[in-house]
Amino acid sequence: MNHIRNFSIIAHIDHGKSTLADRLIQRCGGLADREMQAQVLDSMDIEKERGITIKAQTAALHYKALDGQIYNLNLIDTPGHVDFSYEVSRSLSACEGALLVVDASQGVEAQTVANCYTALDLGVEVVPVLNKMDLPNADPDNARAEIEDVIGIDATDAIPCSAKTGMGIDEILEAVVARIPPPRGNPAGPLRAMIIDSWFDSYVGVVMLVRVVDGRLARGERIKMMATGAMYNADSLGVFTPANETRAALEAGEVGYIIAGIRELQAAKVGDTITLIRPGTGGAAFTATEALPGFKEIQPQVFAGLYPTEANQYEGLRDSLEKLKLNDSSLYYEPEVSQALGFGFRCGFLGLLHMEIVQERLEREFDQDLITTAPSVVYQVVKADGEIVMVENPAKMPDQGRMEEIREPIVTVHLYMPQEYVGAVMTLANQKRGVQMNMAYHGRQVMLTYELPLGEIVLDFFDKLKSVSRGYASMDYEFKEYRAADVVKVDILLNGEKVDALSIIVHRSQSQYRGRAVVAKMREIISRQMYDVAIQAAIGSNIIARETIKALRKNVLAKCYGGDISRKRKLLEKQKAGKKRMKQIGSVEVPQEAFLAILQVED
Numbered sequence: 001m002n003h004i005r006n007f008s009i010i011a012h013i014d015h016g017k018s019t020l021a022d023r024l025i026q027r028c029g030g031l032a033d034r035e036m037q038a039q040v041l042d043s044m045d046i047e048k049e050r051g052i053t054i055k056a057q058t059a060a061l062h063y064k065a066l067d068g069q070i071y072n073l074n075l076i077d078t079p080g081h082v083d084f085s086y087e088v089s090r091s092l093s094a095c096e097g098a099l100l101v102v103d104a105s106q107g108v109e110a111q112t113v114a115n116c117y118t119a120l121d122l123g124v125e126v127v128p129v130l131n132k133m134d135l136p137n138a139d140p141d142n143a144r145a146e147i148e149d150v151i152g153i154d155a156t157d158a159i160p161c162s163a164k165t166g167m168g169i170d171e172i173l174e175a176v177v178a179r180i181p182p183p184r185g186n187p188a189g190p191l192r193a194m195i196i197d198s199w200f201d202s203y204v205g206v207v208m209l210v211r212v213v214d215g216r217l218a219r220g221e222r223i224k225m226m227a228t229g230a231m232y233n234a235d236s237l238g239v240f241t242p243a244n245e246t247r248a249a250l251e252a253g254e255v256g257y258i259i260a261g262i263r264e265l266q267a268a269k270v271g272d273t274i275t276l277i278r279p280g281t282g283g284a285a286f287t288a289t290e291a292l293p294g295f296k297e298i299q300p301q302v303f304a305g306l307y308p309t310e311a312n313q314y315e316g317l318r319d320s321l322e323k324l325k326l327n328d329s330s331l332y333y334e335p336e337v338s339q340a341l342g343f344g345f346r347c348g349f350l351g352l353l354h355m356e357i358v359q360e361r362l363e364r365e366f367d368q369d370l371i372t373t374a375p376s377v378v379y380q381v382v383k384a385d386g387e388i389v390m391v392e393n394p395a396k397m398p399d400q401g402r403m404e405e406i407r408e409p410i411v412t413v414h415l416y417m418p419q420e421y422v423g424a425v426m427t428l429a430n431q432k433r434g435v436q437m438n439m440a441y442h443g444r445q446v447m448l449t450y451e452l453p454l455g456e457i458v459l460d461f462f463d464k465l466k467s468v469s470r471g472y473a474s475m476d477y478e479f480k481e482y483r484a485a486d487v488v489k490v491d492i493l494l495n496g497e498k499v500d501a502l503s504i505i506v507h508r509s510q511s512q513y514r515g516r517a518v519v520a521k522m523r524e525i526i527s528r529q530m531y532d533v534a535i536q537a538a539i540g541s542n543i544i545a546r547e548t549i550k551a552l553r554k555n556v557l558a559k560c561y562g563g564d565i566s567r568k569r570k571l572l573e574k575q576k577a578g579k580k581r582m583k584q585i586g587s588v589e590v591p592q593e594a595f596l597a598i599l600q601v602e603d
Ligand SMILES: Nc1nc2c(ncn2[C@@H]2O[C@H](COP(=O)(O)OP(=O)(O)OP(=O)(O)O)[C@@H](O)[C@H]2O)c(=O)[nH]1
Pocket: 011, 012, 013, 014, 015, 016, 017, 018, 019, 020, 051, 052, 053, 079, 080, 081, 131, 132, 133, 134, 135, 161, 162, 163, 164, 165
């Protein structure tokens, strides 16, 4: 165990975590140069396109240190986006150390701090690394000072490096060996292995990524899940280098995978402890009695309705969601019926990015045509009779008269930005009903702490923050509490009919304005039809806004002067393609964008 080091890399998004991981892998011989083209640890297609890391992956590396010894370094990748911060803590709990990557040209940002605190809370040794030293504006002294000021850890030994040029890579590997402690645990004790992650592979079934804490597991042995008591055969074991490499056994301190003929992901719950059953050999000595401390279950924060554009695609959508959930246990869904959209699903996501990723995967990998309703948070409603219900669909909000109180989720938000953007960020936070809790200066950087309604954040806070700060501000948030709020449901009516899937919940002070703005936006989005279409916004029975889309007079084909048949066909094809992602509501064709009109409304 003295020659094992388990570590993660934590960083703010884009500070170079994946690039550094690839460099370390390359340096340790895990990959040939030509394989380095694509970043290896980000394995999903979408990740590559968006350049973000979603699922934690690992790589077992062999490193010959300056002391002449060969060390087994297990690198566990972590995601960088706020939506996936729980995965960071999961990965970190399998490690004794973490490289804290700070972009030397940017300094400390929101997730640098959030992730670093997670690491310190878990008792993980943090080794600061100053990346992108090749950039002309790299300022290592400033980055060091910020690490010390903002995070409060010693940065004297922070290692300057460039994941791009390879500078400092050897120093980092030496620091991993010298500064990160070897795993603790009892190699001779009964097996305890923690499931850090699990996913479904269509060929081998469920793959479990585990950290062996105590004991040893050999291929073919019988394992037991401590949470459920279910037993399986450990058919195949191994490590990722990052390609998978089979092993005859996994020892205490190691991180590797187990394949045990498990078919449902639920049976391999992340956070569960695996132990050993050895019938006939005095059994008990090999079976642990106490499970390792698990992980906090994560709750979806943002909900939206997902509906097929055509009713006959409902089964297909259900199958796709089921498959998607096999690899994404944080995705939640249940059937839902909307008067306007028919049969579909209410889905729960960790945040907006997660929602976008799910939507994109359904469309791209599963070829689904979807209508997505505007995202909403979960409200806590105290009914007149005192009963408390959770409402995750605006359409299901009880009538005003039948409620005592509506409570909305409030989050604590940490915002980091260079001084010159403080004014703009404060204005934005105030617009979003934020209450300032604190403001602290760290050199040129300022940290603002606000309490803000999560509902305002899921709408468009992140995008607005980036735009008012020219991309320099960053944020991190955590749930605080439910708090009474004066919010109301705004219904949208098409030709006098209420469209349940278009209802939104907004603060009363903004309800008039937002109602009007949504209706105006929808007028732009919905194309002209054969009849006049009236779009109205209402609070209860009170109409607060109205717009009319005038009937279409001209036939589209009339534009084609009769003659040119290929042009006519093209136009029709274009119309047909454009028809995708439309939903017929009554006599009105409503395109996808109309359901998200609230996201496009300017404050
Ligand atoms: N000049 C320079 N660019 C770098 C360096 N390291 C990374 N980059 C670039 O910075 C960008 C972000 O790097 P990534 O490795 O994808 O960042 P990340 O932290 O893994 O980001 P997420 O996976 O999205 O969390 C990429 O365009 C890299 O090419 C470096 O040392 N120098």
